[in-house]
Amino acid sequence: MVAFLSARDVAQAVNRLGAKAFWPRLVDYLREDFKAWSAFDKSPRFASHSPGGVIELMPAGDSRTFAFKYVNGHPGNTQLCLQTVVAFGALADVATGYPIFLSDMTLATALRTAATSALAASHLARPESRTMALIGLGAQSEFQAHAFHAILGVDRLRIFDIDPEAFEKFERNMAGSGVALTRCDSARDAARGADIVTTVTADKRRATILTADMVAPGAHVNGVGGDCPGKTELARDLLLRSEIFVEYAPQTRIEGDIQQLPPDHPVTELHDVLAGRRSGRTSPDAITIFDSVGFAIEDFSVLRLLRDLARETGVGSEIELIAAPVNPKDLFSLLRPESAPAVRREAARQGH
């Protein structure tokens, strides 16, 4: 039997632990896996493109555990009242190849994306950062807000979206969080005076949400929405005057905001900062950018945590994902369930 968490179960596991405990724990799992960077098989993802979008299989694993995520990206889904991105994933035991855990990952991907942003910011933003601009109030926005509140103590948000309804949804989801919200009229207005600027817009094209003149010296930019070829948020001039940090350079140069820069433009990989091999921000006045695109190791981390939470909290169920014949060499016996007693009688009669 394989442990299974539905999206509802994931939510229940998170809520049972409580946001205060959950976010630091997820960041710990992420930090641990990022620090073990060289132990991971960093295979490229498999992508199947179609007119409506893309379906991807993202594998990740170390010597003990293999993980993969199924995830799509279909921008037109909102017109069908469907999500643009849904995902599920599994963990397997490398020693035997048996799957051990299956989970929804729509919610889990949102959680790990926000936790990775917060982990990066905890090393890159100035320590006294408490005010964050949040530009784009879509599906990922509240996750970012809660993660930054839990990990960095960000308690003032300057929020903006082009859709007025998005403000209401966001405010509803932040009610009771202890975070003060200020509605802003534009991205420029939101960024004003912010210690951290998070861009998490959904427009699938080369957009310019943030330019160099909108960002104060010493700010940290958490660029989340520019995450695939042709989709960017940060102006080239902002990138050129900033210190840029990425998850995995070969992938980010294709998918991230730095797709606008020459392929040899210097960037620092986050794992090198976490492991102390490279420094984070070099001065209080520097602008740092985390050009986030999402990496398979993050899926590995969140799946690991969810599997542990399933065990600890008892949330979830078990499903018979793979066949389990009594005799592993006798798979066909599964097709004859009704014959099993007869077989035993016959064997007894023949003296076996």
Place this chain on the structure above:
Amino acid sequence: MVAFLSARDVAQAVNRLGAKAFWPRLVDYLREDFKAWSAFDKSPRFASHSPGGVIELMPAGDSRTFAFKYVNGHPGNTQLCLQTVVAFGALADVATGYPIFLSDMTLATALRTAATSALAASHLARPESRTMALIGLGAQSEFQAHAFHAILGVDRLRIFDIDPEAFEKFERNMAGSGVALTRCDSARDAARGADIVTTVTADKRRATILTADMVAPGAHVNGVGGDCPGKTELARDLLLRSEIFVEYAPQTRIEGDIQQLPPDHPVTELHDVLAGRRSGRTSPDAITIFDSVGFAIEDFSVLRLLRDLARETGVGSEIELIAAPVNPKDLFSLLRPESAPAVRREAARQGH
């Protein structure tokens, strides 16, 4: 919700349809997909190797449906009383990227492998073939026997395995099938006088189970066990004097028995025979070989059939594999299930 079939459900669906109806139906689905060969995205599988074995993700799809299979291969698992190969898979809707069906594929892989062998033999073996040698009585053997009985009317089997217990298991699983079984002392003995010779041994090395002098003119060889680099069953001399048919030449040249031959040795792809573009056997005296390695399209076919059987027979269950927030832009609402009524009250009070 996503339809889900466990291995038990797969067995139940097959049994509810009955073997007589099931095997021809699976062969029909396979034939249909093989004939639509050019419509398929034939991406290479992803493989993660470790000291104990391999874990693979095998994608396949056409313009409407995407499929993938998770499958391992761990020869040492039998010592742990585990299966060497387990698998599960999913279908997704290409238009939206949403997964629609999840299933055990350990049993399904065994079914599709045998049905593909029978499909190939129905085009390659002499029409009057009724006697088959079955060399190797492991997990796949009964599936081959039942498929060849249902599709070609094979009703006499000459069986051999190096393990005496395998005979008993095989005979138990064939009881009541209407197929006459003859125990043989060796592979050579089994092949004697056989119209079809099926090799489905498990030894993971360059073995020589069948040599040219063991196979009569006019026989069809169904080589199933030689299916990965370094694992072969058929002697080079037998390959050289036979007409060779494969699923997909680029893959079979690496994984199949023809890995022993030069890369330009002529072979015919099965889909070309099914579609009438190439001929099958050229004379009643020729030896034909189907060098089977298993191809992703076959997983696609069996998943399609199982999805349809789940609908038709009502077997299986539904699982909440992916998140389904009421508002697709409000994923975070899933983390606040208890707050939903409060939100509605608040909205009413504010006159929204």
